[in-house]
């Protein structure tokens with residue numbers, strides 16, 4: 001599998017505190033990869049390292065096959081990045097933003113920019129500072145897309161966007177990945193949106209990669225099992241238990257299955273991505289970290 005972004009033993013600290021450490025991870029080329037984790041997990045730090053805005057203290061990070069950094073200008077022109085703060089010129093009109101984009105980017109696609117704004121019902125005449133928070137988020141995304149980047153890095157693009165605009169945005173991303181082959185890394189706390197958008201997933205916890213997986217594989221391996229409590233120990237010995245609750249003679253277990261599970265005494269239910277991620281991030285639960293060799297298997 002070709003990787004659009006590859007980190008190897010990546011580490012970054014602020015002062016004495018490590019924000020990321022020992023991170024091995026990859027964003028498959030042409031994928032929409034979701035980056036999830038609680039506040040402070042290291043998602044923004046990873047994005048900034050990828051854009052060359054920060055320098056690793058340990059290990060390396062390659063983007064589109066190149067070592068990234070502040071001087072990698074040719075590489076950076078092939079990337080689109082939307083920072084959490086979404087820097088836009090508030091006194092400009094939307095039309096002025098397009099003119100700026102065209103002047104700064106040789107690959108700028110004016111037709112795509114205008115059509116996307118029409119579709120999002122954002123007028124060219126509007127002043128940027130008068131757009132709502134959600135419209136500003138969509139304008140930032142459009143500015144990044146019209147650069148025709150080979151890779152898009154989006155840090156919390158869904159924040160302050162209403163459900164209808166979020167749906168527009170996720171559609172736009174999936175269409176772009178499918179039609180242009182753009183590789184997309186997207187960090188978000190809106191896990192439900194990621195479930196419908198992403199085909200790959202990276203979960204960070206306290207600066208480390210808790211797991212990385214193909215989305216379909218990830219969803220199919222995690223189940224809620226409901227059945228007789230007497231079997232619990234046997235199940236726990238064979239599969240990875242993420243969460244367990246017991247009432248009377250019944251157990252409810254969130255598991256990562258190590259092998260197909262079929263038992264007529266047990267009900268097997270699908271879980272949402274949010275349920276699974278929360279089970280992994282629940283501080284009450286101690287699960288083994290995914291080993292580097294397991295992550296390698298996923299990528300092959």
Ligand SMILES: Nc1ncnc2c1ncn2[C@@H]1O[C@H](COP(=O)(O)OP(=O)(O)OP(=O)(O)O)[C@@H](O)[C@H]1O
Pocket residue numbers: 014018019037038039040041042043044045046
């Ligand atoms: N400029 C900085 N100086 C010192 N510490 C920082 C700085 N930026 C981030 N950190 C710390 O690094 C860790 C990772 O922060 P980061 O912003 O990468 O997390 P995040 O996953 O993006 O969080 P959020 O979901 O809240 O945006 C946190 O402990 C944070 O306090």
